[in-house]
Amino acid sequence: MVHIKRLVVKNFKSFSGTVRLNFDPGLNIITGPNGGGKSNILDAIQFVFGELASRRMRVADLSELIYDGVVEGGRARVAEVSIALDNADRGLAVDKDVVTISRRVDRDGRSRYFINGRRVSRRAVLDLLDMAGINPSGYNIVLQGAATRLSDLTASERMAALEELIGLREYDERKARAQERLREAERRIEVATARIDEVRKRVLELERQRNDAIRYRFLSEEEARLEALILTHETSRLEGRLSSLSEELRRNEEEIEHLKRDVEGLEERRRETERRLEEFKREMEERGGTRLPLLESELAGKRTTISALEDGLEELGRRRGEIERRLEEAERELEEARNELEKAEGRLVELREGETQLSGEIEGLEEKRRSLDEALSSMREALREGQRRMEELRDSIIQMEDTLRGIDAEMERHNIRVESLEERLKGLRGRYERFRSTLDSLKERMEEYKQLKEGEEQRLLEVFKELKDGLEKHRSLKTGVKNARGLLKKAESEVSRWKAQRELWEKLSTGERARERILEMGEAGAIPGYHGPLINLIKYNSKYAKALEASSGGWHTAIVVEDLETALDCIRRLKRTRLGVSRFLPLNVLTPPEPPPEPRGRGIIGLIPSLVKCDELYASAILYVWGDTVLVEDEEAALRVVDEGYRAVTLEGDVFEVEGAVSGGHFQGRRELLGLIPKREEIEKLSRDVRNLKVRIDRGLKSLQSSGGRLRRLNEAVDEIKRGIERVEREREEVSRGYSRAERNLKLVEGEIKDVEGELEKELALIETLKERRSKIEEEIGRRRGEIEELKRLTPSELTEMEGQLYEVMRQLSELKEKQNGVRAEITMTENLIEGVLRQRIRSLEGEMERLRGELRSIEEKRGEVTADIERLNSEIETLDREKAEILEGLRSIRKVVERHRREMAGIERERRRLEGQMSRLREENVKLKMEAQRLTLQLERRREELEALGYPDGLPVEEVNLQEIEEALGRIRAERVSIRGINQLAEEQYLQVVENYKQLSLRINELEEEKASILGFIEEIEREKLHHFMEAFNELCENFSTIFSKLTDGGDGRLELQKPEDPFSGGIDLYIQFPGRSMRLARGASGGERSVAAIAYLLAIQRFLKAPFYLLDEIDAHLDEANIVRLAEVLRESAEESQFIVITLKDVMVRAADKVYGVFNQNGRSRVLALPRLEVRA
Missing domain, CATH: 1.20.1060.20 (Taq DNA Polymerase; Chain T, domain 4)
Known part of the structure; x- marks a missing residue:
């Protein structure tokens, strides 16, 4: 599991400079006097995790987080915190064993975030932490006074906090959106209902208007038929009269036939003239209609080519400008690089001169040291034999004492190593058991997911089959309703027509x-x-x-x-x-x-x-x-x-x-x-059939709606099952990956256990060897000290003074060599800068400039070529323009000849009109006959036009027709038609449209009702899911609270109870506690210490429910007595086996339970951190 491995604080609040704290996976304790800066460590962790609320970090604004004292270089401008998270199990979405998150803040309050040294946004940090269940404002970070505030919560506040904790807001938001949809659906239903009432009234009115229109149309048709009979009779009479007049006119027309023959001769001359005229026209078309368009097309093509070449010339000019600008930039960059090279070479000369000077000074000091060594050697040779022996003994004793100190240090180092290996071995064995348990659990979950997926796939097949059957039934219903609607439309029209016919007949x-x-x-x-x-x-x-x-x-x-x-x-x-x-x-x-x-x-x-x-x-x-x-x-x-x-x-x-x-x-x-x-x-039977058909259509529509709703539900079920299968598959794959990781981790832990056990055996053997060696050296030191006491005399003062001078020379020599090394390192860096950066950059810029100049020359050559092409095309265009002018001149000559022939045709036409005038004068002799015939013809045409207007262009049979009876019937029909007033000619079409609209509105209301029912069901489903989710979390929290409270009180009883179990969200949550030997009561009625115990138990129960990778607790034991602190320490020690705990406390009892302890104290206004070994603290 992810845990905090290391915290690095720099210039943060009371910490000046850089402070590092290493944490273990188990229980880590931070202790120290009040005001030392312990809570600032928790503030630093909140800060690096992205906390923005300055009050949670106990400052007015973020700039106050920067250390306010003086550091090296003056006042600190930036505060920085880095935290290293152990990511061996890949709990964070980063493929590294250690993930480092950093945050800096400046004096303006601006923050910058980093992940593994790469700058990122705050959102990226929060998203990364959220994947591992880490929240800077979550319940896993408990600040001072939080436990007290929990004990003061009312029942309703406790309910609200729990709803927020387990994420019920999502259900409330979904319910609010569903209620909004419900209100919208109800509003649409009201609107649709109001509209359908208006449409129903409109349907009844249009049905009446439609019947009147059908009746009116039938009467009009019958009126037209009777009028056509009368007109046909009159037409027959007029045709007889016209036949006799036509015969008389025929005889008169023979007299003017000879005039027509003269006119035909003129027509022949006119046709010959037209033929010659057409020949000239064809010649004009051959010249002007063939070659001229080709010339114009060729001219247009060449002008288009010139336009394209000019565009290319412009593009070459633009590219030349870009290259020239880039050349100027490259020249500036080259000049800058050469200036930097000149400065670097100057600096290199200075450094080499300084290095030469230092070498001379070192050589002088070396000469002085050698002379002092020779003088000391001569002086020591002059000492008496006894004194030399004493010095030898003292030197040997010093060497032995140094050896003893080395052995002690080595033994201490090996003891610490042994203790560390034992702790590590214990932790590895615990991790081994946890990984083994995790493997078994993951294997069971994989099997469960496999069975769940098979069940969902079987269910999906069943739903698919049901959906297929439903689709076939839906299509059948839809086809039946469509056919029935068509039949209904025809039957209603037929009923109306039959009724109108029957009424008229009657x-x-x-x-x-x-x-x-x-x-x-x-x-x-x-x-x-x-x-x-x-x-x-x-x-x-x-x-x-x-x-x-x-x-x-x-x-x-x-x-x-x-x-x-x-x-x-x-x-x-x-x-x-x-x-x-x-x-x-x-x-x-x-x-x-x-x-x-x-x-x-x-x-x-x-x-x-x-x-x-x-x-x-x-x-x-x-x-x-x-x-x-x-x-x-x-x-x-x-x-x-x-x-x-x-x-x-x-x-x-x-x-x-x-x-x-x-x-x-x-x-x-x-x-x-x-x-x-x-x-x-028959009319009544057809009307009954229409009504029955309407009933059947309504039943079909209802069945269709029901079928559509069922199909939608089945489709939704298919989508839900598919999402469920995908979700199960994703979870199974995730569990499979977790299983593989757990297997790898288990093997790694097994290897680590073997390695640690081997190292532990080696360390213990080395400690025993060192103990034996120490004992022998101590015996030899005692013997030689006795011999010194016998030879002890004072050391000459000259020897001591000369040794001091030698020490001073050695110190100066060391300083100069260190300075010389620094100068040589800078020389190397400067040489690398010159050869690896500046010279290479100069060569690169010179090469780029050469390439740009070559490209510039190429562009100039292309510009010359394009300019030559443009001049050549302009010359060709001038040649084509001259040819076009010549063709146009030839066409003007041909037009003159054509004009002459047209004048000749005009003369022929004048002669023809003269002859026709003579013919007209002859026809005037028969004008009376023709006028009579014309009058009769006009009457006949009017009668035929009237017949055609009535729809009987060929008339009707009139044999055995009684005109008097027809006229009487026509009068009755007209009177009946006049009595029908306010005819809406569009009533039939409007009636069909409104009826269709009425049916669509009915369907729409049914769909809206189904939608409303669906939304209500969805709201009920949300409430059920919300209650189920809440009760699961509440029951788990109750169990956690009871267990932890019992441990903290040595057998006490604590319970969480809903004020309204039948409707949990309308009430609050009461917290009942019962200490051993006392009665059960509400927590708010208990003493301050008892409320603190209850609040801590409630807080730890929440943390156990949330299952964070680590927990930060700031003095949650402040109000507890020693007995309760002991039990709290046991609970935390037990919880630390699964998650990391970092606890700030002032209590020694809590400190003794720690896996690692840090002491924090204030020194001259700055917080100092001291790592305390566990053995020392327990002592």
Whole structure:
């Protein structure tokens, strides 16, 4: 796990100069007197981790963090803190075993951040630390008084702090966004509901307008048809008159034919002149239409080339300017480099002269030292033998004492090394066990992730299958609704059309309505003596149906009754009900003519009464209607029969009267006409079908909406499952990488344990050897001191003085040599600067300048070439312009000849007009006939234009047309059409658009309702996730608090309880504590010391929940007694096995539990740091 390995502080608060502190992974203690600067170490760690709140570091602004005293060089301008983090397990996203983070602040309060010496932003530092769970303002950094403030929190403040701690703000933000979406959805639903009410009213109004428009259009079409019948009749009359006038005019036109032949001769001359004119025109086109465009095209191409060359010339000029500017810059840089080279060479000369001078001084001192050595040697030779022996003994004793001190130092060094190796071995064994446990845990997690991924993939396959089925069903529903909508649109239009047709038929066909009413009453038995329609009482061959109906004059539908009274009673009923008129055949008063003899001949089929079969009772009625009518095959037979005095009818329904009248054309029987008019039952049935179809469409739309919502949910589920699989795969890969790292770490730890055990054995063996050697040297020193006591005499003063002079010379010689070494180092640096930087830079600039001059020469050559090309092209353009002028001159000559031929054509035209004038004067003789014909033609054209305007350009059949009946029907239709006011001609189109809009609004409201329900479900899901997340964290925190409080109080009980468990977020969190032998109570009602214990337990529980890599605690034991401090130290010692702790304390009990101890004290206004060995502190 990441931990603080080293902290370097420079000119920070009370620390002047550079101070280094090395920390171990376990429990590190910082102690010392009040005011010594202990808390400044925690401020330095906050500072380097990016803390911006100056109050947390106990200063007014960041510039006050700089040491305010005097340092070397004057007042400090910058404060700097660097922290080295152990990254062996790669907890930080940097591929280095040690990551160093630094921060500097100047007097203006500006900060700069560095990671491994590279400057970065504060955000980069915070992001790097956040990956390892490090926060400069987090709970893992506990400042002075924080524990006391925790004990004073209210229940609601404790709840708010816990929500912030476990990150519930994200859920609140998501819920707020969802509620905003919910409000927006509800607003849209209200707007859509209001709109759909308006649209519904609009639909009803447009439906009424659409029906009126359909009815109005049908009446207009019927009006146009009747008017067309009248106009067709008038057109036939006018065409007959025009035919006779045309014949008369034809005869008169023959008289002017000879004039036309003269005009044709003139036309021949005119064509010959036109031919010659065309030849000259073609010559003009060949000259001016072929060569001239080629010349113009070639001229345009050359001018374009010149434009491109001029652009290139301009670009070459721009490039030349750039090169010239760069040459000037290079010359300036070359001059600067040469100046720097000159200065460096001057400095090199000065240094070499100084080095020569120092060599001379050193040589002089060396000569003096040699002379002093020779003098001392002579003086020592002059001493008595005894004194020399004493000196020898003293020298040997000194050497032995030095040896003893070396042995003591070596033994102390080996003892420290042994202690360090033992501690390291203990830590490595602990790490080995932790890595082993981590490996087992990671292996289990990898298996869990594998099973989880397989389950999610299986679930994804199931959802995919369900989604595929849903898509097929959705497409089927969508197709069905679309087809049903099309069918509904057609059916609604058809219903409206049928209704309009039925209403018009009922208003126009008053006779038919009256007949239908009588038929209904007669069939129901309400009319005594009723027999039925004549056509229903007879039997005949179906191929005679047209002839019978056409020749009956309408009496074939007459109602046969028993007597005249019955007929009159029916007429009175029709008058009372105002249903119209009808025809009746009372059997008792009919006096039919005597049947004529049966005619014979080709094409004669027979008398109609002989061709039909009926009851003898109805014979009189049949004779009345068809008594003298003969059925024939064709018109020729009909004419023969009529000449014999019979009334004739053909199989096609053409009727020939005895008086000469004829009726015929395209016959449309009554049943065929009635078949075109929809029945009420059919209209009602179609209306019911339309309503049922609407219901089915609505059900289909609802099913479609439901299917769409289900598909969206399935798609969301697919996306969620895919994200879950990706998340599981990422987590599995992360765990796999962690497993590989743990395996590597385990192997490394095993190797380190073996190496440490070997080193420990070697160190212990060396310590034993040194102890034996020390004992022997001490015995020899005692013996030689006894011998000195016997030989002891005073040393001559001259010898002592000369030895002092020799020492002074040696000191001066050492200083000069050190100075000489510095000068030689500077000489080497200057030579490197000259050869490696300046000369190389000068050569580079000279080469660049040569290259630029060459490029400049190349540009000048290109400019010359481009200029020559431009001059050549201008010359070619002048040649082409001359050729173009010559062509234009030739074209002007040809135009003169063309103009002469045009004058000749004008003369021919004047002669032709003269002849035509003569022809016109001849035609004036026939002007009266022509004017009459013209008047009739205009009338005929107007009639045809009117017919075309009515939509009947070819007219209508007018045989057997009763103009009086047509005009009466036309008057009724016009009156009916006028009664329909305020017609909206766009009503049908608007109705379809508004109905479609109404359906879309309905769909939109359903979608909005689904969206609202989805948002509500999403809010409920957020609340569930928030509560689940909170309860997991709360339960873990409760367990941590109970465990730690029990350890701190030696068996006490501490609990965290929700004030409102049914709705945790509406209440707070109470903290209950029970010390051994006392009752349970709220923490706020306990004494100050008890509250401090509870606050520390709560704080440590939070830290254990957050699982930071290290913790910084500033005097959290200030209010605890010694017994509680002992237990707190045990808890911290236990926690330090998993994370690093740096604790500031004044308590000796806490110090004795430490793995490493630093003492901090104040000396002359500056904080000093002293590393205290653990053994010394425990002693």
